[in-house]
Amino acid sequence: xxVLTQSPGTLSLSPGExxxxxxxxxxxxxSRYLAWYQQKPGQAPRLLIYGASRRATGIPDRFSxxxxxxxxxxxxxxxxxxxFAVYYCQQYGSSPRTFGQGTKVxxx
Amino acid sequence: ExxxxxxxAEVKKSGESLKISCKDSGYSFTSYWIAWVxxxxxxxxxWMGNIYPGDSDTRYSPSFQGQVTISADKxxxxxxxxxxxxxxxxxxxxxxxxxxxxxDSAFDIWGQGxxxxxxx
Numbered sequence: 001x002x003v004l005t006q007s008p009g010t011l012s013l014s015p016g017e018x019x020x021x022x023x024x025x026x027x028x029x030x031s032r033y034l035a036w037y038q039q040k041p042g043q044a045p046r047l048l049i050y051g052a053s054r055r056a057t058g059i060p061d062r063f064s065x066x067x068x069x070x071x072x073x074x075x076x077x078x079x080x081x082x083x084f085a086v087y088y089c090q091q092y093g094s095s096p097r098t099f100g101q102g103t104k105v106x107x108x
Numbered sequence: 109e110x111x112x113x114x115x116x117a118e119v120k121k122s123g124e125s126l127k128i129s130c131k132d133s134g135y136s137f138t139s140y141w142i143a144w145v146x147x148x149x150x151x152x153x154x155w156m157g158n159i160y161p162g163d164s165d166t167r168y169s170p171s172f173q174g175q176v177t178i179s180a181d182k183x184x185x186x187x188x189x190x191x192x193x194x195x196x197x198x199x200x201x202x203x204x205x206x207x208x209x210x211x212d213s214a215f216d217i218w219g220q221g222x223x224x225x226x227x228x
Contacts, residue, residue, distance in 0.1 A: 001170075035214035037153075044203055044221055045145075045153065050214035057216075088153055093212055096169035097143075097155040 006100035023089035033093025112219035130204030137185035138162040
């Protein structure tokens with residue numbers, strides 16, 4: 001099983017600041033099979049990024065993904081009020097599919 | 109618009125059985141996998157398994173194999189997640205989700221979730 005470790009656990013930032021979230025895998029993940037999701041309280045997760053760097057339909061370009069092998073990054077270039085949420089990475093290239101434990105982006 | 113609509117919240121007792129549902133609307137149900145994902149209170153996301161309604165091919169996470177049953181009825185475009193004997197530790201929100209194109213795909217469509225509460 002591929003274990004995904006996200007850091008930091010919590011990121012305290014102000015609107016307008018840049019957020020950098022990390023996802024590290026216990027073994028190599030093909031970049032084709034790495035996704036990022038956003039989840040707000042009381043809501044289902046929403047797909048942001050797939051294939052490590054491809055934005056899903058309707059996702060603003062302030063969200064970007066990068067990385068390869070075992071290290072992946074989600075960057076939010078300038079935080080908007082609606083971006084404060086929990087973010088999960090997921091690998092979907094091997095079974096079992098696994099998620100990271102999440103990074104909470106909170107308002108400072 | 110493609111949507112996955114899940115059944116309503118459930119409150120059950122330990123030892124009882126339960127079947128929750130996920131109905132698609134707006135796309136070809138038999139051409140896409142459906143996944144089930146668990147989220148325990150205050151915790152992260154856990155993949156439970158996938159089913160391909162076209163031929164009922166089902167794949168489970170080892171953590172959930174033997175604990176739940178995933179099934180589908182393509183005549184009514186509905187997938188199911190079933191327990192034969194619930195435990196208090198099954199208390200969680202359960203989401204169905206659709207991998208966008210094939211088994212090895214990210215989950216681009218999600219149901220609204222079904223909250224299952226099991227009391228001992």
